[in-house]
Amino acid sequence: MNTGTLQRNRQAAGNVPAPHRYEQLAELIVDTIDNGTLAPGERLPSVRAVSEQHGISISTVLQAYRLLEDRGVLVARPQSGFYVAATQGGTLALPSASRLRSKASTVSISGAVAALLEHASNPALVPLGCAVPDAALLRSHRLDLALARAARQHGDRHNVYGTPRGDPRLRREISRRAMRIGHALSPDDVVITNGCTEAFTLALSAVARPGDTIAVESPTYFGFLHTLEVLGLKVLELPTDPVEGIHIEAFARLLDAGPVAACLLSSSFSNPLGVSMPDARKRELLALLARHGVPLIEDDVYGDIHFARERPTPFIALDGGANTLYCSSFSKSLAPGYRVGWIAPGKYAQQVVDRKLAFSLCSxxxxxxxxxxxxxxxxxxxxxxxxxxxxxxxxxxxxxAIEASFPAETRVSRPAGGFALWVELPRGFDSRALFDAALELGICFAPGDVFSASRRFRNCLRLSAGWRWSERIEEGVRRLGQLAGRQHRS
Known part of the structure; x- marks a missing residue:
């Protein structure tokens, strides 16, 4: 089927035709992948060949390929061409969009989070539970040598309290890297933190007070929820789509109904859903927040772990991102044990530095x-x-492994970066019961209810792919799927 046939079929069905030829071609390619004609990892025809076959310009084909690359459907390989993304799922649907919850919730999740982290750090369990990369994958030996060399050559010089803002050379290097994502950042704009957790904790305490409401995507990272609980903040859970991100129109109605102190979002490959909002939707959200004077706290800790050609653009680098407090770290990409993160707090710099002094003095x-x-x-x-x-x-x-082992009704995310999958089982399924049974078999995962202040997503779970793939991990996924199948049938 070519793009002309696709357009005629859409018109015959009474549907509105796609406004642009490149979008029609992109839709055709997705259909070809979904029906199995193009398999994960397979090379697509050249841009010139598709141009000649469909009678369209080379630039139109490139637009379609780039659009699908941005969505994580295709991967560009230099000097080789475009390929179907290896993570493209062929048999399972995407997770459902979460539903609107119109009232803010208090958070009571610290006990569940502490128990999960204790199990996730147990080396005797199959490590599907905690989104921390395996040291064998990180291979940070060269970084460790740099640490040893600095200690050996200038140990006395570095065995001191640093400035609250952090090492000037490190802040300069972080600023230089920000130029690659289109954001002009001065070393003076950066504050080094003890991981990203301290970064967003500083940000929250700078813009909100106990009892205030913070808007988050749903599901959201349980570390956010734990911090919000400790700070005495309420949570407004926003409906979230696995492709488009938070439902901006629903958020607008909620903002009209009551005050929100800040919005806290993972901007790239969110944990656990894996969504990266398209740039157009990011701009819509920034405009909405600007109209209501609501600051955005952006967690971009997974941004560097992208599978497409280009890194996703963070909110702070887009027009309208001036009221953004940008947080990130090296914990997911290089050195979780070093606990080095940073924050670019913008106009809230003085409040953040004051709190850095109070919380930890320096890093x-x-x-x-x-x-x-x-x-x-x-x-x-x-x-x-x-x-x-x-x-x-x-x-x-x-x-x-999920497609081969879990119940046929299972839904799974298809992130274009990061290393976690969000798995949705049929409604009525109890991932807490599955969690207890899995621990007995030596398997750990993250049950879905810890990703919600209102303890929703009981039928969901997050699985981590941060460890070197092995027969032990594959067998763990297979046994977990069998457990889920038995629970589903009972």
Whole structure:
């Protein structure tokens, strides 16, 4: 079927035709992938060949390919062409969009989070539970050498309290990297933190007070919920689509109904759903927040783990991002044990620095020095190219294992980055009961209810693909799927 036939069929069915030829071609390619004609990892015809076959311009074909690349459907390989993304699922539907919850909730989740993290750190369990990358995948030996060298050569110099803002060289290197995503950032705009958790904690405490309401996507990262609980903040859970992100129109109605102190979002490959909002939707959200004077706290910790050619653009780099507090870290991409994160708080800089002094005074100096050396050497970019390939392959293995082992009605996310999958089982399923049974078999995962302040998503779970794929992990997924199948039938 060519694009002309596709358009005629849409008209015959009474549907509105796609406004642009490249969108029609993109739709045709997706249909071809969904019906199995193009398999994951398979190379697409060349741009010139498609142009001649469909009678359209080369630029139109490129637009279609780039659109699908941005959506994570295709992957561009230099000097080779475009390929179907390896993580593309062929048999299971995407998770459902979450439903609107019109009232803010208090949070009581700390006990469940503490118990999950204790199990997730147990090396005796199959590690599907915690979204922390395996040291064997990170291979941070070169960074460790930089740390040892700094300690050996200038240990006395670095065994001191640093400034609250952090090491100047590291802040300079972070600022230089921000230029790659189209954001002009000065070293003075950056504050180094103890991981991204301290970064968004500082941000929340700078813009909100106990009893205030914070809007979050739903499902959302349980670490956000734990911090919101400790700070005495309420949570407004926003309906979220696995492709488009939060439902902006519903959010607008909620903002008209009552005050919101801030919006806290993971901007790239959100945890756990894996969604990256398209740039157009990001701009819509920024405009909405600007109209209501609501600051955005952006967690971009997964942004560097992208499988498409280009890194997703963070909110802070888009028009309208001036009222954004940007948070990130190296914990997911390089060195979780170093606990080095950062925040670019914009106009809230003084409030953030004051709270940094009160909470932790400063961050450890030596890890910052080592990271600055590592970044300046150019080694980080080579490291990330290798890590992205490994994690994309891991997600492909995990997706196939889920498709082969879980009930046929299962739905699964298809993120274009990161290393976690959101798995939705039929309504009425109890992932808490599955969690208890899985622990007895030596398997750990994250049950869905910890990703919601109102303890929704009981029929969902998050599985991590951050560890080197092995027979042990594959067998763990298979046994987990069998457990889910038995529970579903009972």
């Amino acid at each position: 450890p100096v030596l890890p910052q020095v080592a990271l600055a050396d590592f970044l300046a050497s150019g080694a980080y970019d080579a490291h990330m190219r290798r890590l992205r390939r490994l994690l994309e392959e891991n997600l492909r293995h995990l997706t196939r």
